[in-house]
Amino acid sequence: MANHLQAPLTINPKPNRTKEGQEVEEEASLLARRLSNSAAFPMVLKAALELGVIDTMATVDDCLWLSPSEIALRLPTKPIEQPGSSSFARQDASVSHQLFAQPVCKFLLNNSDVSGSFASLFMLDLSDVFIKTWTHLKDVILEGRDAFSSAHGMKLFDYIQTDERFGKVFNRAMLESSTMVMEKVLKFYEGFKDVKTLVDVGGGLGNTLGLITSKQARPVAEAHEARALGHQSPYFRAGTASKYPHLIGINFDLAPVLANAHSYPGVNNVAGDMFIKIPKGDAIFM
Ligand SMILES: C[S@@+](CC[C@H](N)C(=O)[O-])C[C@H]1O[C@@H](n2cnc3c(N)ncnc32)[C@H](O)[C@@H]1O
Numbered sequence: 079m080a081n082h083l084q085a086p087l088t089i090n091p092k093p094n095r096t097k098e099g100q101e102v103e104e105e106a107s108l109l110a111r112r113l114s115n116s117a118a119f120p121m122v123l124k125a126a127l128e129l130g131v132i133d134t135m136a137t138v139d140d141c142l143w144l145s146p147s148e149i150a151l152r153l154p155t156k157p158i159e160q161p162g163s164s165s166f167a168r169q170d171a172s173v174s175h176q177l178f179a180q181p182v183c184k185f186l187l188n189n190s191d192v193s194g195s196f197a198s199l200f201m202l203d204l205s206d207v208f209i210k211t212w213t214h215l216k217d218v219i220l221e222g223r224d225a226f227s228s229a230h231g232m233k234l235f236d237y238i239q240t241d242e243r244f245g246k247v248f249n250r251a252m253l254e255s256s257t258m259v260m261e262k263v264l265k266f267y268e269g270f271k272d273v274k275t276l277v278d279v280g281g282g283l284g285n286t287l288g289l290i291t292s293k294q295a296r297p298v299a300e301a302h303e304a305r306a307l308g309h310q311s312p313y314f315r316a317g318t319a320s321k322y323p324h325l326i327g328i329n330f331d332l333a334p335v336l337a338n339a340h341s342y343p344g345v346n347n348v349a350g351d352m353f354i355k356i357p358k359g360d361a362i363f364m
Contacts, residue, residue, distance in 0.1 A: 123186075124204045127197055130154045132186050135179040143176035195254055202251035207237070207244050239334050249338065252282050260289045270322050270361075277328045277359035279352050282335060287327030288342030292320050320344065328357045 126132055134152045138144060144152075187195045202208060210229045217228035226234045238245045270276065270290060278287050326344055329336070333349035341347075348357050356362065 120200075120204060124201065127186065127188060127201065128155075130188065132179070132183050132197075133188050135177065136183045136187055138179075143178045145176055149177065194258065196258070197254075198247070198251040199255045202247055205244065205247055207241070235332065249283055249335075253285050256282070256286050257289065260286050264289060264321070270325060273322075273325055273359075273361045275326050275328065275359040275361075277330055277357050277362040279330050279356055279362060279364045281329035281331050282339075284327075284329040284339045284342055284345050284347060287329050287345045288340060290322060291325055291327050291344030292342055328359060330357055 130153050131149060134149055134154075135144065138152075185195055186197045186200065188197050207230070211226045214225040214228040217223065218225055221228060224233070226237070230237050232240075238248055276287065276290065278284075281287055320343075323344075326346070327342070329339060329345050329347045330350060330352065331339070331347075332351065336347045336349050339347050350356070
């Protein structure tokens with residue numbers, strides 16, 4: 079049997095040492111330099127989100143530029159060394175940076191109503207649980223099992239049942255990002271008009287179906303958070319009439335997930351395991 083490692087390699091001619099060749103090499107070297115530091119950017123952004131830097135910058139008036147110490151003064155988390163005294167002032171004096179929030183910041187706010195930000199998805203990807211998972215990616219090739227199981231000794235959805243705090247981070251990330259996507263889908267997609275029973279397999283907290291059956295309803299994260307905020311149901315805004323009043327949604331997920339699910343008009347939560355059986359419907363999506 080042929081050894082695939084002995085298969086002939088594709089040969090690309092090396093650029094010769096002309097001026098152009100040297101420029102290509104210079105650029106390649108700079109790219110490698112950037113790649114070698116590429117882990118820093120997401121970690122710096124994570125720190126900025128945790129400190130409230132993005133929210134702080136985004137909530138000042140448009141077009142207002144802030145210096146680093148002006149941002150630090152406005153942070154909800156206060157540094158031990160107060161700005162204005164020593165190193166902050168020195169840094170501000172030596173660095174003439176003035177900063178303002180780029181449009182992307184609007185979609186990375188911690189304090190958005192839960193349907194307008196990817197911050198929670200970003201924080202999930204860089205949570206301790208996922209960071210440990212990323213470090214096991216190569217095991218997919220070496221051991222032939224998924225990176226999450228390799229890192230944590232069990233599948234992701236089994237792990238979620240053992241770690242309530244992580245479960246909340248996961249559910250919020252799913253809820254926020256899928257709400258943003260479904261709100262856009264509903265603006266243009268007309269395919270639900272002939273559907274009577276729509277099944278969402280692995281529907282999570284039920285927000286996706288809730289958006290379809292109750293137009294303009296917006297969920298407030300977890301049901302218990304909604305109650306703490308004084309809402310009887312997980313809607314922030316009063317819903318207008320549904321675009322699909324005839325439609326019944328079946329939100330199908332694992333029983334422990336449905337224990338935290340919201341209750342939406344026209345949506346029934348049904349517990350089960352998709353690998354065993356899923357409910358019948360005219361249309362089914364995941
Ligand atoms: C990536 S999340 C998506 C959640 C939701 N659809 C959303 O967009 O917010 C996948 C969902 O599948 C569910 N799930 C995983 N394994 C399942 C199974 N065997 N049977 C039913 N649901 C399952 C999880 O509990 C989780 O809610």
